Amino acid sequence: MNPFTYVRATETSGAIRALGRDSHFLAGGTNLIDLMKMGIVTPEKLVDITHLPLKHISRTPTGLSIGALCTNSEVADHPLVLKHYPLLSMAFNAGASPQLRNMATVGGNMMQRTRCPYFFDTALPCNKRVPGSGCGALQGYNRMHAIFGASDQCIAVNPSDMSIALTALEATVHIQGARGGRILPFADFHRLPGDTPEKDNVLEPGELITSLTLPLPAFPDHVHYLKIRDRTSYAFALVSVAAALQLDGGNVRAVRLVMGGVAHKPWRLEAAEDFLRGKPATVENFRQAAYLAMQGAKAYAYNQFKLTLAPNAIVQALKTASGVTA
Amino acid sequence: MADYSDNQSHEEDLEHSTRRSFFKQSTAFGAIALTPAALVRAAEHQWDEKIADVFEKMPLNIEVNGVKHSLKVEPRTTLLDLLREQLDLTGTKKGCDRGQCGACTVHVNGVRINSCLSLAVSNEGKKITTIEGLAVGDNLHPMQDAFIRHDGFQCGYCTSGQIMSAVALVKEGRTHSREQISEFMSGNICRCGAYSNIVKAIEDVKNSGL
Numbered sequence: 001m002n003p004f005t006y007v008r009a010t011e012t013s014g015a016i017r018a019l020g021r022d023s024h025f026l027a028g029g030t031n032l033i034d035l036m037k038m039g040i041v042t043p044e045k046l047v048d049i050t051h052l053p054l055k056h057i058s059r060t061p062t063g064l065s066i067g068a069l070c071t072n073s074e075v076a077d078h079p080l081v082l083k084h085y086p087l088l089s090m091a092f093n094a095g096a097s098p099q100l101r102n103m104a105t106v107g108g109n110m111m112q113r114t115r116c117p118y119f120f121d122t123a124l125p126c127n128k129r130v131p132g133s134g135c136g137a138l139q140g141y142n143r144m145h146a147i148f149g150a151s152d153q154c155i156a157v158n159p160s161d162m163s164i165a166l167t168a169l170e171a172t173v174h175i176q177g178a179r180g181g182r183i184l185p186f187a188d189f190h191r192l193p194g195d196t197p198e199k200d201n202v203l204e205p206g207e208l209i210t211s212l213t214l215p216l217p218a219f220p221d222h223v224h225y226l227k228i229r230d231r232t233s234y235a236f237a238l239v240s241v242a243a244a245l246q247l248d249g250g251n252v253r254a255v256r257l258v259m260g261g262v263a264h265k266p267w268r269l270e271a272a273e274d275f276l277r278g279k280p281a282t283v284e285n286f287r288q289a290a291y292l293a294m295q296g297a298k299a300y301a302y303n304q305f306k307l308t309l310a311p312n313a314i315v316q317a318l319k320t321a322s323g324v325t326a
Numbered sequence: 327m328a329d330y331s332d333n334q335s336h337e338e339d340l341e342h343s344t345r346r347s348f349f350k351q352s353t354a355f356g357a358i359a360l361t362p363a364a365l366v367r368a369a370e371h372q373w374d375e376k377i378a379d380v381f382e383k384m385p386l387n388i389e390v391n392g393v394k395h396s397l398k399v400e401p402r403t404t405l406l407d408l409l410r411e412q413l414d415l416t417g418t419k420k421g422c423d424r425g426q427c428g429a430c431t432v433h434v435n436g437v438r439i440n441s442c443l444s445l446a447v448s449n450e451g452k453k454i455t456t457i458e459g460l461a462v463g464d465n466l467h468p469m470q471d472a473f474i475r476h477d478g479f480q481c482g483y484c485t486s487g488q489i490m491s492a493v494a495l496v497k498e499g500r501t502h503s504r505e506q507i508s509e510f511m512s513g514n515i516c517r518c519g520a521y522s523n524i525v526k527a528i529e530d531v532k533n534s535g536l
Contacts, residue, residue, distance in 0.1 A: 099438050
């Protein structure tokens with residue numbers, strides 16, 4: 001690990017001012033310290049933000065506010081989240097290990113880098129790690145990689161389970177910078193790689209995620225987070241699906257569908273949602289929705305299997321969420 | 327110790343000068359709590375040589391297994407390396423050193439974490455429990471006892487991490503089924519494959535109401 005200066009911040013504005021060139025905020029550290037040990041991130045300064053007062057989980061008139069420094073397990077196990085936003089708890093518990101969830105924060109989860117093996121190996125080319133060096137995955141071993149929204153610069157996927165659920169729940173991100181704050185829809189936080197895959201998200205230098213807000217609960221039941229992975233637990237998704245339904249008799253009144261493991265950002269399935277809304281909740285309709293969701297998918301040499309796995313996962317997630325099996 | 331070469335001294339001076347300018351800034355911000363007042367004063371007076379060695383390390387107050395320590399640690403030191411190398415508590419093991427195997431599991435303020443991914447300096451004021459802190463005198467913790475009775479290990483390298491995780495698991499109440507135990511123990515890898523006996527040991531402790 002490269003030497004760095006360590007700074008402990010006690011208030012948010014001080015943390016933002018302390019952040020300089022080649023410096024990073026340090027929260028749970030589960031991703032950043034790993035990347036520093038690998039020599040992938042080599043900051044001159046770490047600003048430890050774990051003492052900032054951003055650890056609340058509280059009701060607001062419009063929903064729920066979650067401080068950016070809450071740990072993954074604090075949110076997953078919180079009674080209000082379990083009762084009103086069970087999809088979020090399910091997604092959290094599908095990610096990482098109990099120890100890591102006890103360390104990793106909500107804001108840090110949003111900032112975690114891709115697990116693309118070419119990004120993690122400093123001997124190999126990666127446009128995300130070294131812009132302009134090329135994409136090793138494009139012609140390489142790309143089994144874990146994107147089938148939607150990729151570019152010829154980068155075909156990496158975002159590894160966060162939490163972010164898939166937060167996209168489905170239409171969360172909002174609160175950001176503080178030196179010149180004031182701004183609020184973003186969660187779906188606009190992460191970005192597609194395009195020609196600048198080094199940018200995972202739209203956060204500007206010196207900006208700090210301070211909290212998330214969830215709208216009033218709309219999907220307290222009929223939700224499911226399905227994660228398909230190489231082993232039963234503690235692995236990144238090959239494909240994951242967050243499904244949330246409101247059922248009116250046998251009909252779909254409202255629906256949210258978001259896929260993980262398939263793109264550089266949480267991949268919302270709007271065509272599938274539009275198709276299902278107002279229609280009977282039947283497996284046949286779920287299959288048609290999955291078919292529509294897969295339009296435009298593009299596989300590479302080693303991830304062709306995702307073209308079959310993903311639509312099957314969508315149907316299965318909808319079946320489990322709705323309880324409909326025929 | 328041999329004298330530093332000129333080259334090395336020069337590099338260190340450059341480094342300290344960067345840090346010095348930062349400390350000056352930080353006093354202006356008034357929001358940064360890390361720096362003892364004496365250090366800031368020293369930086370303002372440009373007493374580089376006198377404080378050089380202090381800059382290399384950060385003060386850290388930490389309680390480990392009930393013993394309070396006031397230490398100086400280099401910012402890069404992980405909690406795992408602090409425990410093993412500076413406090414001689416080698417019961418906590420270094421497996422992957424990347425948060426993937428769980429061998430380094432300890433409790434921080436009663437919560438299980440991977441000590442390999444935690445910087446020691448970010449544990450200021452925290453209470454750490456390691457495998458050495460479980461037994462009371464010669465009386466093993468019930469989980470240690472259960473691991474022995476159920477043969478919950480072969481080579482033993484992952485065992486201290488498994489036990490620390492298992493103690494936390496029971497406290498968390500994640501022991502309703504074998505499946506739940508397996509799921510919530512998935513952060514601890516055992517290459518010998520003692521999993522089934524580990525689950526039995528955990529069920530045993532849970533059933534005895536401890």
